Amino acid sequence: MLAHLDFSSVFAAKNLQHLIWGVQYTALLTLTSWVLAVALGTVxxxxxxxDNPIIERLVASYVAYHQNVPMLAQLFLWYFGFTTLLPESAQAWINTHGGEFIFASIAIGLCMAAYYSEDIRSGLRAVSPGQHEAARSLGLSFAKSMRYVILPQGFRIAMPPFINHTVVLFKNTSLAMAIGVAELTYTIRDIENQTFRTFEVYLVGTVFYLAISLGLMGVGAAITRSARILAR
Incomplete structure (x- = not known):
């Protein structure tokens, strides 16, 4: 069976260029979604x-919604549903300025923010109460004590699940192909339609995803080690 494998058409100049473009587009989608998710999750x-009960209920409801509704459904809601609520001029602008990418970034970012917020919250709860008291005794406001004292420690504690969810976010970008985003999975399927080398194309795609995921985990592990050294 291995004798019948042929990767020459998969790595032809045109297809290789498409693969590289797909990887770059996936990286950009991952980055934009990650920035939104981390920022919102931290907030x-x-x-x-x-400890405001109203805020607690609102955030808990947000987290419950995004953790219990499939991300693909959220992508469809944003891309096919939300656009119908916009004026026609706004719809036209979005369609001519990469609306698929914009809504994919929003949907993935908002969904993963729920997971990041729980990671960060767990890290914050693990910080010693004495740290809060020490920060306030120095005259720091709540915002400044969170920024300079509590959040840095909370992030260090939350680093392992934080990294795991970053890898999950990267892998979930493949769902964006369902609304036409030309990321890596979309590119792989397009090359398969042109070359008819199904096994070879999807094997290459699998290797790409595996290599990038392992790379992210390696970078995350290095950051975690550095954070532990600095904390000593």
Missing amino acids: MATLRST
Whole structure:
């Protein structure tokens, strides 16, 4: 069977260029979604630390929704549903400026923010109460004590699940092909349609995803080790 494998058409100049473009587009989608997810997740985790019951219920509802609704359904809701609520001029602008990418970034980022907020919240709850008291005794406001004292420690504690969810976010970008985003999985399927080398194409795609995921985990492990050294 191995004798019949042929990767020459998969790695032809045109297809190789498409693969590289797919990897770059996936990286960009991962980055934009990650920035949104981390920023929003940090804000939600910080707000829950205020012990305000109304904020607690609102954030908990947000987290429950995004953790229990499939990400693919959320992608469809944003791309096919939300656009119908916009004026026609806004719809036209979005369609001519990469609406698929924009809504994929929003949907993935908002969904993963729920997971990051729980990671960060767990890290914040693990910080010693004495740290809070010490920060306030120095005259720091709640916002400054969170920024300079509590959040840095919470992030270090939350690093392992934080890294795992970053890998999950990267892998979930493959769902964006369902709304036409030309990321890696979309590119792989397009090359398969052109070359009819099904096994070879999807094997290459699998190797790409595996290599990038392991790379992210390796970088995350290095960051975790550095954070532990700095914390000593």
